[in-house]
Amino acid sequence: MAYQLNVNGKAMTADVDPDTPLLWVLRDTLGLVGTKFGCGIAQCGACTVHADGAPIRACMTPIEAIGDAKITTIEGASALEVGARVQKAWSELDVAQCGYCQPGQIMSATALLTQNPSPTDDDIDAAMAGNICRCATYVRIRAAIKRAAGQEA
Amino acid sequence: MGIVQNITEGFSPSRRAVLAGGGAGGLILAFSFAGKGAAADGLAKLNAYVQIAPDGIVTIVSKNPEIGQGIKTSLPMLIAEELDVDWANVRTVQAGNDPVAYGRQFAGGSMATPLHWDQLRQVGAAGRAMLISAAAADWGVEVASLTTEPGVVVHAASRRRATYGALTAKAAAQTAPELSSLKLKDASAYRIIGQPIPQVDTAAIVTGQPLFGIDMRLPGMLYAAYAKAPVFAAKVASVDLSAAQGVKGVRKAFVVEGGTELDGLLPGVAVVADSWWAANKGRQALNIQWTDHPTSSQSTEGYAGQARSLKAAKGGKTLRSDGDVEAALAASAKTVEADYFYPFLSHATLEPQNCTAHFHDGKMEIWAPTQLPEPGRQLVAKTLGLAPENVIVHMTRCGGGFGRRLMNDYMVEAAWIAREAGAPVKLVWTREDDMRHDFYRPAGFHHFRGGVDASGNITAWADHFVTFGEGEATARSAGMAPTEFPAQFLDNYKLDVSMMPLGVPTGPLRAPGSNAIAFVVQSFIDELAHAGGVDPVEMRLRLLSKTAAAGGQGGLNAERMAGVVRLAAEKAGWGKTTLGPRQGQGIAFHYSHLGYFAEVAQVAVTEDGTVKVEKVWIAADVGRQIINPLGALNQIEGSVIDGISEMYGQITIKDGQVEQANFDTFPLLRIPDAPVIETHFIKSDNPPTGLGEPALPPVVPAVTNAIFAATGKRVRSLPLNASELAAG
Incomplete structure (x- = not known):
């Protein structure tokens, strides 16, 4: 059936089965491939997007559950004040290795800093523990979040 | 386009x-x-x-x-x-x-x-x-x-x-x-080499632009899922294709005969649909029955039993024998005997295997995340009966490699399915497909015997390595070179190898061989150091003070290695740091990929046996020039955390099948467990060498040696087992 969606501030329509996860609607139906498929069971966080500003795992969120929620993907992150700041910190520190997980990391970090502009190390651990980086760029992810928060020495 | x-x-x-x-x-x-x-x-x-x-x-x-x-x-x-x-x-x-x-x-x-x-x-x-x-x-x-x-x-x-x-x-x-x-x-005139330069794709990565194989889109493209047998290379006995074809969006479902080569096109059932979700739903409806397969009786437990028998038989092929190990052991002041084990591991690239293929005008055009494109092209040509010049491979950015994408099984699957489908097709594996159809880091068993004299010097070293293979052929990445350290650094050294058959595909995982060998060798050196009452750093420097014969482990230069051992120890405050109860430091070194790495790990082990790696100091000698310091540090830090991550997971086999399927059962290290990492380079006057792998191997024994220092408990088997490390 046809679902009316608000993705990155734009009205979009997706004619898909109700059980189709948001991830595959974004990637295959809407052509927004920045959101990544990693595990399909909400274990790795590569598919993290925002629903009304809150981070969700798109791989396990059926399209029928989205309702009126405003969806923000990595493609729309630059339009968020915090998102742009996080992307800048990620670029300056060159956090990525392969880069595959980084859209999810950036969306989780953006949600964290929006909620909590001055996170402690424990806050960062708690907010980012759901995002696996197989290249293990965690040292830089932590540093980039601090830089985006204006906390670096 | x-x-x-x-x-x-x-x-x-x-x-x-x-x-x-x-x-x-x-x-x-x-x-x-x-x-x-x-x-x-x-x-x-x-x-x-x-x-x-x-x-x-x-x-x-x-x-x-x-x-x-x-x-x-x-x-x-x-x-x-x-x-x-x-x-x-x-x-x-x-x-x-x-x-x-x-x-x-x-x-x-x-x-x-x-x-x-x-x-x-x-x-x-x-x-x-x-x-x-x-x-x-x-x-x-x-x-x-x-x-x-x-x-x-x-x-x-x-x-x-x-x-x-x-x-x-x-x-x-x-x-x-x-x-x-x-x-x-x-070098003094360099303006670019030696500068910290961000990756050229960074802007595209942080804004989510299409870069990876899985991001490919072609006009008219269809999506495919491919079901293979859980027992490697088993064939399709029966399947309900109509069930898949009944799923909305599914265009075609068909059996692929496939072959028996584990790194070629394996038998399975393909489902092609308008979306990947539909293809995968169709695949789940197939109700496939698989044929019996000779390897379906294999298991991790069975391998361990065979390894025990092979060890007891004391047979095996002698790959190297220097001096007289038995006589030296008999004359030793103290001897140590120990059994070591490390498990199969999955590569688990975060981007699951995938490939896009389009057969048009008699040519097969392929877009693949691959580490080895040309052999992939040849495999596709041979399997599909095409002339190699009619197969074109485009390389996409890979969402991780770690050695997994040296194999091109997914490429040949996509090519076969696309030709059958008569349309451009993107094949995407599920995480479960990926974890259960990997080319695993082979497990291995080592039975060590060693001795020290009254001064604590190592007198003899014997390793009976039980691994996988048949006849003369060792399973891929399951061998050990007779030049592996400490060969050529000891007068009495012996390496025997026994093999058992394996129905599970194996392959290189980042720092292949080394990622396991460093663990056992550097752990056993530690055991001998403690047996001889010698400080672990001192024991290593003693070993390295003996000039190896030319050609030792691919040209390992003892002086360069001693240099990084000294530097790592110095930076970590080895022997000078006050540590708390159940806190300890361990050191290890390893030479691989032309790189010299020594690492000190500091760990704290909780009362319940949970290991927290607090900090790792790294000393590295990869020659006179670091080409891009920004990338170099990232590679080292990633390798070290990757190595620690490998200490927590394992792939086990039961009924010929892999038991783990996703990150809930095969854990990868997450940010709360990432240690602080401090890296120091020695700029020796040697040509620059690579950094994708050599930082990984030493961290594993550095951590297990630190666990011994913290708890008195020697880790001889991975993955880490908290109950064995608990207090009391």
């Missing part, structure tokens, strides 16, 4: 014609490494790396696959340095698979730096020489009177200057110089 161009934007074979024909006024620098000279036409038969546009923008091809090791940035840096251009004016593009133009293209063995350090600097220097020649001819002056500043040829005497962009057309007509005649820059 915008996305196609974003992903494979390089001078691929299909695009080169456009560049050659349409690049009016642009210099395409092309020559063979044999120095045969340039040609403006016939590019397909020559190497082509550099294009300079009239506006001065320099486009440099990166020949190798990018898997996160940063090669798409670091190789072009070498060319740009000697070409003498501003990095801000450089654009890099990914090459297509084209071994005629670029030689071997692969991501593996941390080989790109040592293989290309001279070669690609010469490519840049050749371009600079051609630009200078063009200016010399233009101005009627001697070549020797000209110099360059970034992007500009300068005649100091007459104060004439010409931009590379202005010279590009004339330079293209110059004969390429003999590479051996080129004088390369002194």
Whole structure:
């Protein structure tokens, strides 16, 4: 059936089965491939997007559950004040290795800093523990979040 | 087709014609490494790396696959340095698979730096020489009177200057110089090499632009899921294709006969649909029954039992025997005997295996995240009965490699399915497919016997290695070289190997061999150090003080290794740091991929046996020049955390099948468990070598040795088992 969606501030329509996860609607139906498929069971966080500003795992969120929620993907992150700041910190520190997980990391970090502009190390651990980086760029992810928060020495 | 161009934007074979024909006024620098000279036409038969546009923008091809090791940035840096251009004016593009133009293209063995350090600097220097020649001819002056500043040829005497962009057309007509005649820059003149330069794809990565294999989209593209037997290479006995065809969006479902080669096209059932979700739903409806298979009785438990029998039989093939181990053991003041084990591991690249293929006009065109494109092309050609020239492979950025994408099984699957489907097809594996159809780091068993004399010096070392293989053939990546340290550093050394058959595919995992061997060797050195009452750092330095015979472990230089051992110990405050209860430091070193690494880990082990790695100090000697410090540190930090991560997970086999399927059962390390990492380089006067792998192996024994220091408990088997490390 046809679902009316608000993705990155734009009205979009997706004619898909109700059980189709948001991830595959974004990637295959809407052509927004920045959101990544990693595990399909909400274990790795590569598919993290925002629903009304809150981070969700798109791989396990059926399209029928989205309702009126405003969806923000990595493609729309630059339009968020915090998102742009996080992307800048990620670029300056060159956090990525392969880069595959980084859209999810950036969306989780953006949600964290929006909620909590001055996170402690424990806050960062708690907010980012759901995002696996197989290249293990965690040292830089932590540093980039601090830089985006204006906390670096 | 915008996305196609974003992903494979390089001078691929299909695009080169456009560049050659349409690049009016642009210099395409092309020559063979044999120095045969340039040609403006016939590019397909020559190497082509550099294009300079009239506006001065320099486009440099990166020949190798990018898997996160940063090669798409670091190789072009070498060319740009000697070409003498501003990095801000450089654009890099990914090459297509084209071994005629670029030689071997692969991501593996941390080989790109040592293989290309001279070669690609010469490519840049050749371009600079051609630009200078063009200016010399233009101005009627001697070549020797000209110099360059970034992007500009300068005649100091007459104060004439010409931009590379202005010279590009004339330079293209110059004969390429003999590479051996080129004088390369002194390191003190470097403007690009040695600078912390962010990856060229960083902006695209952080904004979610299409880059990876899984991001490919073609007009009219369909999506595929492919079900293979949980027992490797078992065939389809029965299947309900109509059930899949009944799923909305499914276009086609069919059986693929496949073969028996574990790294080829395996039997299975393909479902092709309008969306991947529909394809995978169709696949779940198939109700496939698989044939019995001879390896379906294999299990992790069974391997362990066979290993015990093989150890007890004391047989095996002797790969090396120096001196008289038995006599030396008998004469030792103390002896130690220990059994070590490490499990199978999965690569678990975060981007699951995938590939897009389109069979058109008698040609198979493929877009693949692959570490080894040319063998993939050959595999596709052979399996589909196509001439190799009719198979075109475009390389996409890889969402991780770690050795998994040295195998091209997913490529041949996509090609087969696309031809059957009669449309462009993107095959995407589920995480479960990926974890259950990997080429695993082989498990291994080592039975060690060693001795020390009254002064604590090691007198004898015997390793009975039980691994996998049949007849003379060791399973892939399951061997051990008879030159492996401490061979050639001890008078009495013996290495015996026994093998058992394996129905599970194995393959190289980042720092293959080393990622397991370092654990057992550096742990057993630690055991002997403690048995002999010798400090673990001191024991290692004693071992390394003995000059090895030429050729020891691929040329391991004991002095360089001793240098990093001393530095790591010094930086960690070895022996001088006050540590709390159940807190400890451990040291280990390992030589692999031409890199010298010593690492000290500091751990704290809780009462319930949970290990927290607090900090790791790394001392590294990878030669005189770090090409890109930003990338280098990232590789080292990632390797170290990757190594720690490998201590927590395992792949087990039951009924011939892999038991784990996703990250809930095969954990990867997460941010709360990432230690602080401190890296120090020794800049020795040696050519620079690669950093994709060699930092990984030592961290595993550094951590287990630290656990011993913290708890008195020796970890001889991985993964770590908290209950065995609990207090009491």
